[in-house]
Amino acid sequence: GxxxxxxxxxxxxxxxxxxxxxxxxxxxxxxxxxxxxxxxxxxxxxxxxxxxxxxxxxxxxxxxxxxxxxxxxxxxxxxxxxxxxxxxxxxxxxxxxxxxxxxxxxxxxxxxxxxxxxxxxxxxxxxxxxxxxxxxxxxxxxxxxxxxxxxxxxxxxxxxxxxxxxxxxxxxNVYGPRQDPRSPYSGVISKFLDVVARGESPKIYGDGLQTRDFVYxxxxxxxxxxxxxxxxxxxxxxxSGNAVDLLSVVDTLAALTGRPITPRHYPPRDGDIRDSRADxxxxxxxxxxxxxxxxxxxxxxxxxxx
Ligand code: UD2
CATH class of the missing domain: 3.40.50.720 (NAD(P)-binding Rossmann-like Domain)
Known part of the structure; x- marks a missing residue:
């Protein structure tokens, strides 16, 4: 209107x-x-x-x-x-x-x-x-x-x-352009893209099998x-209604860039939940x-x- x-x-x-x-x-x-x-x-x-x-x-x-x-x-x-x-x-x-x-x-x-x-x-x-x-x-x-x-x-x-x-x-879990990767509250996808763009390894807290419902x-x-x-x-x-684990996010990024990406694992983050998915x-x-x-x-x- x-x-x-x-x-x-x-x-x-x-x-x-x-x-x-x-x-x-x-x-x-x-x-x-x-x-x-x-x-x-x-x-x-x-x-x-x-x-x-x-x-x-x-x-x-x-x-x-x-x-x-x-x-x-x-x-x-x-x-x-x-x-x-x-x-x-x-x-x-x-x-x-x-x-x-x-x-x-x-x-x-x-x-x-x-x-x-x-x-x-x-x-x-x-x-x-x-x-x-x-x-x-x-x-x-x-x-x-x-x-x-x-x-x-x-x-x-x-x-x-x-x-x-x-x-x-x-x-x-919202992701997309203009989510500042350097800010403390930025989501995992923005952080992954930022480090991958600089040829560095993404950090994974825990085993990487935790899942999130990422929505664009x-x-x-x-x-x-x-x-x-x-x-x-x-x-x-x-x-989105779909749950994806972090290792799959890394795999998808590797497939899209055509380059292998090897994440580095760190201890799980305090207060993290394991899985999340919306109906x-x-x-x-x-x-x-x-x-x-x-x-x-x-x-x-x-x-x-x-
Ligand atoms: C999301 C929301 C938060 C709140 C919360 C409620 C975002 C950005 N944050 O937090 O506002 O609503 O859900 O449950 O959407 N991780 C890594 N490597 C990194 C960064 C994160 O492995 O470099 C892991 C992290 O430990 C967690 C997962 O990725 O297991 C998702 O982390 P996040 O900070 O993107 O979002 P989340 O679900 O903690």
Whole structure:
């Protein structure tokens, strides 16, 4: 819709910038609110339909201004490092919990009817049964996971208190262009590509047989837009629905580059879970979304193009 305006908090970041691009392609006006602590202006395109607010989600007044007259808000801004959340849990919660409360509060105040926000597979903690359905037990094992679980409860509460519809998206292991490989919270795939590009050996913590549900950022962007356009509420897994172990990721990379890659093994990382995989039935039925990117296709996009 050409007159529809979407506010994207954290819009200059990894997932945010891909979603902003897609929203602009679909004809939306977009306002990015980002404090640029980890986001970058160069992640964003130049467009007359894009406005940038260099503000923090902990600033009420800035949020109200950005949300004035908007049709919907996609809230992605967060402190996304699990490790940082363990080292500084109170600081994490000011971004991840108080930040979301501020967004919901400003949306209610400005009568913005729809808020979609980033939750995480981290709400499940160490999975007891796979694949994970949305009704699985939520027992977070990090302050980050608990922040996101509390976010889901605030979103549900705000729907009772205000005429507001919300949806939380539980992202699994997201990878793709613009995920900074040097940052502490970057995912394993970005790290592998970075070292392989420099001709070094990827590090594997443990035996490499741990599995993850890797989902390409383009699929995440598509899910974000579908959720903004939907009236469904509650929470939803956003993933590929497939589990892949790290040795297979290395094998796929070797096949794509045509060069052998020998990983170096290190002791398992503290607090790691062994396996993760989402049931994405609800993503299909409630959002009509079907992930498009197989792992090999996503990895190919990340390699230097011939
Ligand atoms: C993901 C999310 C995190 C949180 C968590 C909840 C990412 C980037 N992080 O953490 O935000 O939601 O899920 O469960 O999506 N590994 C290596 N070598 C490396 C880097 C990692 O072997 O150089 C291993 C690591 O020990 C782990 C696996 O790869 O077993 C995946 O690690 P990750 O940091 O990409 O993601 P994860 O699942 O710990």
């Amino acid at each position: 050409s007159e529809a305006t979407v506010v994207v908090t954290g819009g200059a970041g990894f997932i945010g910038s891909h979603t902003v691009e897609l929203l602009l392609q679909r004809g939306y006006r977009v306002r990015v609110l980002d404090n640029f602590s980890t986001g970058h202006r160069h992640n964003l395109p130049n467009s007359e339909n894009l406005e940038i607010f260099a503000d923090d989600i902990r600033d009420h007044e800035a949020l109200r201004t950005a949300l004035r007259g908007a049709t919907a808000c996609l809230h992605l801004a967060a402190q996304v490092s699990v490790q940082c959340s363990i080292e500084a849990p109170a600081e994490s919660a000011t971004h991840n919990v108080v930040g979301l409360i501020n967004v919901l509060d400003a949306a209610a105040d400005q009568k913005v009817p729809r808020v979609v926000y980033a939750s995480s597979a981290a709400v499940y903690g160490d999975p007891q049964q796979l694949p994970l359905t949305e009704t699985a037990a939520t027992v977070p094992i990090s302050p980050y996971g608990l922040d996101k679980l509390v976010d889901e409860q605030y979103a549900r509460l705000f729907m009772r208190l205000h005429p507001l519809s919300t949806m939380g998206l539980r992202y699994f 950022v383009q699929d995440i962007a598509a899910a974000n837009v579908a959720a903004l356009e939907s009236r469904e509420t509650g929470v939803l897994n956003v993933a 994405i039935t609800q993503l299909r039925t409630r959002l009509g979304m079907c992930p498009q990117w197989a792992l090999a296709d996503g990895l190919r996009q990340l390699l230097p193009q011939p």
